[in-house]
Amino acid sequence: MRRLLAGIATVALFGSLTACGGGDDAGSDGPITLRMTTWSANEAHVKLFDSIAAEYKTTHPDVTVKFDALPFENYTTTVTTQIAGGNAPDIAWILEGSAPDFVASGALAPLDDSIENAADLVPAATALWKSDGKLMAYPFSTSPFGVFVNTDMVKTLPAQWTWENAIAAASAAAKKTGKQGLVVRDFDYKDWTNLTSVFRGWGAEAWSADGKTCGFDQKPMVDAMTFLHKAIFTDKALPAPGVSADFFAGESAMTIAQISRASLLKEDGFGWTLVPLPAGPAGDYSVIGQGGLGVLKKGKNASAAAEFVKFFTNEANSAKLAQFFPPPRKSQLNAETLAKANPLLKPDQLQDVVIDGIADGVVKPSHTGSAEINQAVRAALDPLWKPDADVPAVLSGVCTAITPLLAK
Incomplete structure (x- = not known):
């Protein structure tokens, strides 16, 4: 059913949108309510978004902005289904995996005239969001993944911070405390794209740069997934399938996440880095x-939505959003600026994880037809999450499943 919905939504939106008319509020009178879909219902995020919307309303009293938080797992499918059903949001938070579909589809209005000081944007940050040189979406969050460590459970980090040593430390902490070791947040044996934070350490790629050739059956991926499989089922360093653990509730020694998750840490909680x-x-x-x-x-309100995006992404609000969402602005990508917005994080942490990460990082996998591809990968990977799995055979099966989709 999930695949069917994803397919219907994708076909309905990306197959027919360019022939459809869009909303036009240019001649509307009276109050306007803008709806912006997001995937985060995090209290701190919502509070920040609401404060920006409230400030906007002081100069635009007829405009009310409502943030519609949708479940992460089915976020893109829900948004595309809404669009196909005639209930399109005015503004959407688009995940990087579905960026190629949205950008190429004609679904989005160009934002070049709706971004303050666009010359300040880092080219590498905007590359995924452009079509024919036009900026189709503003990458307000460009956030590298890092590892949060519970220093009450892991007293001393290995001198050599390698995957082998990290897994050994996670395994030892889990065995000693009876809690979990390392959690790849939001993976939960469903969203395989979050495993990119692991397998890229082996130089593995889900598919080639041109998107046409599957990389799951190549040696780097086989080696990475073999390592991960051993870490789960032999070393007991990661939660087994069906086991949940929340690092921010003190249930694991480490977690892979972005700095936006720091808002979940409590002042009276555990020690961390x-x-x-x-x-x-x-x-x-x-x-x-x-x-x-x-x-x-x-x-329904495309022009009013573009005006709010201009305000939401201006330099002042970009600095506020930097508390959770590293900005794409060159002028703000420095430890001093980010530290002002992130009092919980030390300048050297921001430099090592965020600033250096943006400079050298690779964006998570994205491809046209991402909903169908992601579901196919997830289904084909299911046999991997068993103690006796044949890793090379499973990964070969992933390529069998997605190669025809990559060629579309």
Whole structure:
């Protein structure tokens, strides 16, 4: 059913949108309510978004902005289904995996005239969000992954911060405390794209740069997944399938997450630190997750939405958003600026994980037809999450499943 819905939504939106008219509020009178879909219901995030919307309303009294938080797992499918059903949001938070579909579809209104000081944007941060040189969505969150460590459970980090040593430390902490070791947040044996934060350490890629050739059956991926399988089922360093653990509730020794999650830490909680991803056999690396802000042409209030995006992304609000969402602005990507917005994080942590990570990182996998591809990968990977799995055979099966999809 999930695949069917994803397919229907994708076909309905990306197959027919360019022939459809969009919303036009240019001649509307009276109050306007803008709806912006997000995937985060985090209290701190919502509070910040609401404060920006409230400030906007002081100069635009007829405009009310409502943030519609949708479940992360089915976020993109829900948004595309809404659009196909004639209930398009005015503004959507777009995940990097579905960026190629949205950007190429004609679903979004160009934002070049709706971004303050666009010359300040880092080219590498905007590359995924452009079509024919036009900026189709603003990457307001360009956030590398790091490792949060519970220093009450892991007293001393290994001198050599490698995947081998990190897994050994996680395994030892789990065995000693009876809690979990390392959690790849939001993976939960469902969203395989979050494993990019692990397998990139082996130089593995889900598919080639041109998106046409599957990489799951190649040696780097086989080696990475073999390591991960052993870490789960032999070393007991990661929660087994069906086991949940929340680092921020003190239930695991480490978690891979972005700095936006720091808001979940409590002042009276445990000791913690934030470090970069461990080095893998391919050396040091960084993986970036992005969120783009797009104005939907089919929304009821497209021009008013573009005006709010201009305000939401201006330099002042970009600095506020930097508390959770590292900005794409060159002028703000420095430890001093980010430290002002992130009092919980030390300048050296921000430098090592965020600033250096953006400079050297690779964005999580993205491809046209991402909903169908992601579901196919997830289904084909299911046999891997068993103690006696044949790792090379399973990964070969992933390529069998997705190669026809990559060619579309």
